[in-house]
Amino acid sequence: MPELPEVQTVVDHLRADLVGEKIIAIRPIWLKVLHNFDPNDLFKKNHGLEIKDVTRRAKFIIFHLPSSLLAIHLRMTGKLYIFNEEIPKHTTAIFELESGKKIIFEDTRKFGRIYLYENLDLINKRHGIEPLSAEFTKTWLFTELKKKKRNIKALLLDQSFIAGLGNIYTDESLWVSGIHPNSISNAISKTAVIKLHQAIQTLLRDAIEAKGTTIINFSFLNGQSGNYADQLRIFGRQDETCFKCGKEIEKIRVAGRGTYLCNQCQRKYK
């Protein structure tokens, strides 16, 4: 499940190899992967589209082209990497480069999509603050949580509120800050919100440093993968014991997602 740190890891690796390269064709293997454009139109008048930069916004990988951009969302099982041998089984699209390199979009569940946009306006409109940006301050978080009466886990997962957190880093940050996932956002104490803010930033930075979490479905660059899974403190540890208090970790359902928590360390603010 690629979340912000995993997407950032893919972006960092691709940028080094792809900036300055020209895309000469995009071949969809599974047709629905191209969400809103036809590569025939795109390449009709352009023989090659230079990749000016590769960046991240929310959980999108953005290829900046001369007058447009490609936004790639990995969803659950997508992988994007440079490959020049045989084509893997679950490949949904292939980008061919002028140099002969190929970028493979491999996606077993086929939820991943490629979008073509003129600019980032539409993505920006639908997505909230970047948790690693300067704008994401503890004051901002406290103010915004006060404005809403929503389930805290659902709110942290809501991409239009804060962009980039998924199930793993949400559970981790709530455990670190001692907040029960079923807490109501505006009832959480200021001290706890400050801890939450700190936890989100620290966890994301550490996970990027570790090149992401290798769990369930994520890998990048032809099989290489990150090792943040070693540092997970609550996610996936059902029936094991809490690192803080030793109590058994529970798995419940919150906001429609499997949720791991320590009932003793995480206080429910209502």
Next chain:
DNA sequence: GGGATTGTTTAAAC
């Protein structure tokens, strides 16, 4: 074969 998984979209409920 049922459940789990993602974010967007749509519908329903508060």
Next chain:
DNA sequence: CGTTTAAACAATCC
């Protein structure tokens, strides 16, 4: 009526 929640959807694996 605006805000929040729930359900449906895409597809596959075990």
